[in-house]
Amino acid sequence: LETLNEGVVIVDNRLRVIFANDAVTRLGGYERGEIQGRTPDTMFPPEDLPYIMRQHEAGQRYGRHRHEFYLPRKDGERIPAIFSGRVIQGPDGQDYVLLVVTDISAQKRVEEQLRESNTLLEKRQREIEAELSLAARVQQSLAPRSLEWNHVSVEAYYSPARTIGGDFGVVLPHGDELLSLLVCDVSGHGIGSALVANRIYSETLHELEHNTGPGRLLRRLHEFVHDRIAADGFYFTMAAGRFVQRSRRMTFAAAGHPPAMIVSNGRLRLLDSQSGILGCLPDTAPSETADEIDLTSGDRLVIYTDGLVEVFNKRDEMLGVEGLEELVRQSAKRSLPEMRQAILDGVTAWRHGPLADDLSLVIVELR
16 A cells, blocks of 8 residues: 555544555655544544535445545645545454545646636637627628618618628718619628728728719729738629719629629619629729610619529529529519518528528619
8 A cells, every 4th residue: 555656544433544655644744643543523624524424424335435525734735636435344343444545636727727718718708709799780880771862762681691791882872963882792701801891891982982983993992902902812893883863874883793683674684794803813903894774763773792692402502693583583573672571581491501601682773
């Protein structure tokens, strides 16, 4: 017993120490004679004695016991330890309890360090969640807004795939003379995309305040992002339109964006992008040209991001532009809020699994 690294104590039926090896005396800071013959009431405070007696009684009942407690050192320090006891019979025929005392101080220090680390992590998690909540509110402020403007009604919807996303939209009246609207999709998801989207949004408003038309707007934003923010694999797409109060003509330009849709007299036609993705390569810079599209009362324009069409069902089939076209046709005679909801419901019904990309949808009607 003296050669063991773990402490060993033998007590009689009155819990009096009749043997303690060197490992126990070193652990407790005692001389051998200082611990020999002692009972728990001379080593432990009174409030701990009932617990010690319960453990002893359990050991007597079942022949063994194991519990976590502490070994009181001579200097008053408490050493956390595992006490493993079993009943043995001595040469005199009496029952004794052999206790193996395992020092778990190192384990407890690690546990305390883990608790402190977890506390810090939980605090940081709460801070991150608060920051994300604020970022989400800021991001939501970039979502396109529904409104009524002269002879134009606009119904809009936005939902990020995560807490924050990379889509944004603008529905901006310039007094009673002009109405600008656009939808932008920044590549990627999460914080990085949201930060870039916010910066492009600010630059977009700056350009619109200077009465920049759709075609020139796309080129200016492309140059701004390519010169100031460009990163490998990063790009964005955009579709932009402008309505003039005194006419029923829309100026439209798009780059790398899913085709917009116009429903007129029961017919649907697509407005394809005039150029490729933006902000990535200098040779993909869009021209400043834009399409002039004549509209009539009752016509509807649908602009959206690819999160609305790049959704897959259980058979891994993509809804695609064709599927969205069908949803638009089916709902085109409903009110704008009902049309918006019908399209979103149709996309949700097709989709299998969680939302994988941000969703933006703008529907415009000429009255």
